Amino acid sequence: MTTASPKTRKATAAANGRPKEIVNDFSMTVATKNGSGSQTSNVTLLRAMFRMGIPVSGKNLFPSNIQGLPTWYTIRASKDGYTARRETHEVVVAMNGDTFVDDFRKVVPGGAFYYADDLKFAMDRKDIAIYPVPAKKLAKESGAPAALRDYVANMAYVGVVAQMMDIDMDKIRAALDFHFSGREKPIALNMGVIEAAAQFARETLTKNDPYVVRPMNKTGGLIMADGNTAAALGAIYGGVQFLSWYPITPASSLAEGVSAYISDLRDDPAKPEERTYAIVQAEDELAAAGMAVGAGWGGLRAMTSTSGPGISLMTEFTGLAYYAEVPIVIWDVQRMGPSTGLPTRTSQGDISMVHSLGHGDTENIILLPGSATECFEFGWKAFDIAERLQTPVFVLSDLDLGMNQWMTKPFEYPDVEMDRGKVLWEKDLDKWVHDKPWGRYLDVDKDGITYRTLPGNKHPRSAYFARGTGHDEYGRYTERGDDWERNMARLAKKFKTAVKFLPKPEVKRAKDAKVGILSFGSTDAAILEGRDRLLQGRRPLKTNYLRLRAIPFSREVRKFIEDNKYVYVVEMNRDGQLHQLLTVAYPDLAKKLISVAKNDGLPLSARFVDESIRGEEK
Amino acid sequence: MTETNGTTTAKGLNTVGLAKNDYRGAATTLCAGCGHNSIANQVIAMAYELNIVPEDMIKFSGIGCSSKSPTYFLSRSFGFNSLHGRMPSVATGALFADHTLKGLAVSGDGDTTNIGMGQFKHIMRRNVPMVYIIENNGVYGLTKGQFSATAEHGLKLKSQGVNEFMPVDVVMEALASHATFIARSFAGDAHQVKELIKAALSHNGIAVLDIISPCVTFNNEDDARHSYGWAKEHQEPLHDFTFVPMEEEITAEYQPGDTTTVTMHDGSKIVLKKTSRDYDPTDRYAAMRMVQETSEQNMLLTGLIYVETQRESLRDIYKLPKTHGLNRFTAKDLRPSKASIKKVNDMMF
Structure with missing residues (x-):
């Protein structure tokens, strides 16, 4: 078993010459053990880059376990503002011996591999840069109490990575300051390890991979x-x-x-x-x-x-x-x-x-x-x-x-007054002017939504006995078929009324696009990037995009499907569940709907969106 | 003995101006002679005699014969006939909406000790201030006479054969779960039922009443533990039980050493007059022992088995408003100020 020493790597670097920089465009994956306290380190790197104005996203791939099983935290930096999961690993930080061999393999050719130098494994690749992180040694020298030593050890890779990738040390400090709410003692302890690690890297390691960060101004006005x-x-x-x-x-x-x-x-x-x-x-x-x-x-x-x-x-x-x-x-x-x-x-x-x-x-x-x-x-x-x-x-x-x-985007204060719905208190019941006495399920407004009273209302006509059994307009128990059907028909009417209270879909149209993508939820990031990828290559494909924000469907959904030649329904499950709901809701348009479903437990990637749709288009 | 209906007027109106009819509900649809009807009548009498404004009460039930019965009393009180075995959670949530209401819940032995055992135990541990009546007859009525978990070992039922399993003892479960007011009664003893419900309503915490309420259709053979015949024969009251509402005074004279008086949270008093045995209803260990012994002796021990008046109820543990329910808050109380949104965004990164 051989372990690459800094010396041999330096030699390799000299032979290859320094590669051309790739700026603000990579995925960095940190492999650790669950419960080892690496989260602070990962979030510190993420936040520092965010403060440098670089678009980032952070995803934790963790096991169902308290301590000991492998965990990976991936930070994506993207000068183009993409936040979806990227399937490649340009930079890998290996802190877990249990997954070391796999982590070593997953680095892309030309990528960077950082590893805790107490882990002794064969590292037999010449196509990547390899950097040791003296995590244990620096943690020991930090003066941290024994109980905290494993935690601060993780700060060592923050320092080495920051030094090798040009992450601004002031921004690292700002991230720690935020994390520890300005408490000087933990900030100083962690910062001490980071600085010592950076110094180690500066003095002993030579940059031999292309991945670096440079300040941008693309995160202004945003929050994490x-x-x-x-x-x-x-x-x-x-x-x-x-x-x-x-x-x-x-x-x-x-x-x-x-x-x-x-x-x-x-x-x-x-x-x-x-x-x-x-x-x-x-x-x-x-x-x-x-x-x-x-x-x-x-x-x-x-x-x-x-x-x-x-x-x-x-x-x-x-x-x-x-x-x-x-x-x-x-x-x-x-x-x-x-x-x-x-x-x-x-x-x-x-x-x-x-x-x-x-x-x-x-x-x-x-x-x-x-x-x-x-x-x-x-x-x-x-x-x-x-x-x-x-x-x-x-x-x-x-x-x-x-x-x-x-x-x-920052959270916005609600732009409308609270809507408490149709509630009657004592005064409201006194003023009830309809031609019938109040009944809990009486559809006086003909919109399917009835008026309710609340316990604590002291009006002698306010009370009713709520039940999951059959009831009439006055909340009285009934087993009559006509009562049942009338009530269920009103409930159906209520759900027709509902649509106007729900958020409308978000539609993005591209000029001359003839096919659409329909999706919802967290896949948004992958679809936005996927649409850009579809525009590249030899057969560019323009797409319209509808992001569904509520069910039942509003008329915009029908219109979107009608307006497109095909609509790809992209979602993360096996059976294309939204696709199924749409085909039931719009049987006349069902042939236009194509299911693109993925279900491997990982966030959707733009590559999947791109390649699945291209595959269908062939 | 103190009679609390002494305050009613000649016309039959009580001090809040209501007649007994004002406390009734819809006509019962349960079997003639069902113990549950008798309990419903005692709820009506209790509320009338205590001069309760019906809008100040709230009713809850699960599913089953017992759970239908809140339809048959207090039609001017809000109520929720919820799900099988899940009444405790609904009641807990609703009492958070207005904790100033007096909660009265009716469940059955199947609803509580079969499907609902989990929620039953947890509403006791939370000490939700509410009366929880279990109308206990050992069988399922609406589904035609299957055994419930309180059916005694060896009980023989026509369509079911012999029960091979040991029964759940509601009172023992309540003691184990730190319920703060625990009583047992028998639907055939109307006076005791009524007085116990009165006392239970004045309790600041969970009040569990296990009331043997015979099912005349499916489980009323004289040798069955939940029958009228057996209960009448084997009932042993722990004490003569009298409830004295806070606005009244104890008028009866008792021999010193004959009685124990328990002062409730609202100042009401429970006077327990000694019968054959010395019994301290504030001793939880003694209560367990007594329940176990009398069960082994084939006795139906009734009365106030355990009471603990000082423990905080859910109402006290949560800092709920002093004068009104949470449901009276409006938008201005509930939405943080516009200025605060900046602070929130700054708390992110």
């Missing part, structure tokens, strides 16, 4: 955020009053985000003993949904957040909420199913299920955010829609959108 935090903050601005949830990957950080931020944003310092909200960690997802249904029925802005397995358990309650007409917001941060599936891998496989979740005839409102800032927007908007329509509103995010770091 993950979708779950954005959704949590959005919910707070939406006036969330009740959150019941059960821990599940990849949704937990959404509920925890609400807990983390709500007190600061919502508590009235003048009334420290009075809250406007309650958060409950329930015993399971059934109870989480049940509590949200109780609270939503009681007039609170109620939500729960979960992932696919949780949705399965909540099915019983969402059916009740659909039929008893209870507003609740349910975030589904999708992961790979069926069953427990791949708990830490992304997917868009819940859309069919959620669309008609529950037994009998049901239909659900689905919102489909496509960026972190849209997670914020739908975070508040979902409550307005739920209370307006008195029905569950599902917001389908996914692991990639929810847990990874995205460059995104």
Whole structure:
């Protein structure tokens, strides 16, 4: 077994001559062990580059495990502003002996390989640059207490990589300052290791690969955020009053985000003993949904957040909420199913299920955010829609959108007043002027949406007994067929009314384009880049693009399909679930719809979009 | 003994100006003679006698015969007939919407101890301030007479054969789960049922009432543990139980050493007059022992088995508004200021 020494690599570099620089255009993958504390290092590199004005995205590929299994964090830098997953690895940092051999193999020819120098493996490639990182040694010399030594060891690769790729040390410091909220002690400790590592690199290593960063000005006015935090903050601005949830990957950080931020944003310092909200960690997802249904029925802005397995358990309650007409917001941060599936891998496989979740005839409102800032927007908007329509509103995010770091537009304050929907309090009932007494399910406005009263209303005519069993316009139990059909027809009408309250799709047209791409959610990044790739090469293809933002479909969806010769429906599941829903909704247009589906648990890549569509076009 | 309906007027209106009829609901659709009807009647009498404004109460139930019964009382109170075994979660959420309401939930033995055991245990551990009545008859009625988990070992039912499994004891489960008010009664003992519900309503925490409520159609043979015959024969009240609402005074005279008085959270009092045995209902360990012993002795022990008045309820643990429910907050209370959005964006990177 031979280990390349810095000396031999220096010799190689001299022989080859210094390669031409490739600036701000690479993927850097850091291979570590789960639970080894590398996240701070990775996010520091990501943030430093972001502060240098370079478009970046950060994706964590992690196992379902607390400690010990392999984890990869990938930072993509793209001068063109692309944030989708790139399938190639130009720069690899190997800190995990368990995956060392594979990590070494995956570096592209001409790429750079950084490795912890206590890992002794054969490195038999001449087509890449190889740099040692004396992580253990520097951690030991840092003076860090033994318990922190593994964590600060990760800072060594930050220093070596920063030095070799020209990442601005001031920006690294700024990133650490943010991470540690300005606490000088941890900043100094980590910065010390980084600087020592940079010094080591400066003195002993020679740059022998083309990948470098240079300052740009392409991140001004943008923020870095993950979708779950954005959704949590959005919910707070939406006036969330009740959150019941059960821990599940990849949704937990959404509920925890609400807990983390709500007190600061919502508590009235003048009334420290009075809250406007309650958060409950329930015993399971059934109870989480049940509590949200109780609270939503009681007039609170109620939500729960979960992932696919949780949705399965909540099915019983969402059916009740659909039929008893209870507003609740349910975030589904999708992961790979069926069953427990791949708990830490992304997917868009819940859309069919959620669309008609529950037994009998049901239909659900689905919102489909496509960026972190849209997670914020739908975070508040979902409550307005739920209370307006008195029905569950599902917001389908996914692991990639929810847990990874995205460059995104700043969150915008809600541009409309809160919509509390048709609620009658005591005074409203006094003034009820319709020709019939108030009835909970009486469609006086002929839009399918009826007026509700809330517990605590002291008007003697306000109460009703809510139920999931057959009921008439006055909420009374009935088993009559005509009562049942009338009520179900009204519910169908309500869902026709619903469309005008939902976000419209986002449509991007290209001049003279004849084919379209229709997609939703986190695939946006890959599709934007994929459309650019399709314009290159010998047979360029112009495409129109519709990004769906809600179901039921609005008329813009039909028009988009009509306007294009073909429409590629791109999504991350096996069966082309959105494609199926569209063919059912538009049977007359079904032949124009072509399914492009991918389901390997990884975020979609532009290459996939490009090659799949080109393949179909042949 | 104190009679709490002494305050009603000659016309039959109580102090809030309501007649007993104002507390009724729709006509029952349960079998004639069903224990549940008797309990519904005691709920009506209790609310009338306590001068409760019906809009101040809220009803909950799951699914089953028992869970239909809130239809038959308090039609002027809001209610939610929810899902099988899932009433506790719905009640918990709804009471967060307006915690100033008095919650009264009705469930059955199947709804609680078969399909709903998980939620039952958790609503007790959270000490949700609410009365939780289990109308316990050992069988499924609506689905025609299958065993429930409270059916005794060896019970023989016509279409089901012999029950081979050990029963769940609701009271024992409640003790194990730190419920703060636990009582057992028998639908045939109307007075005790009514007084226990009154006391339970004054409790600041979960009040579990296990009421043997015979199913006259499927499980009422005299040798069955949930029958009228067996319950009448084997009932042993722990004490004479009297509830004295906070606005009234104890008027009856008792011999010293004969009674134990428990002062409830709202100032109401429970007076327990000794019968045959010394019993301290604030001793959880003694309660477990007593329940176990009397069960082994084939006795139906009734009365207030355990009470703990000082523990914080869910209402206290969450800092809920002092004077109104969370559902009275409006947009101006719920949406952070426009200025705060800058701070939020700065918190990202």
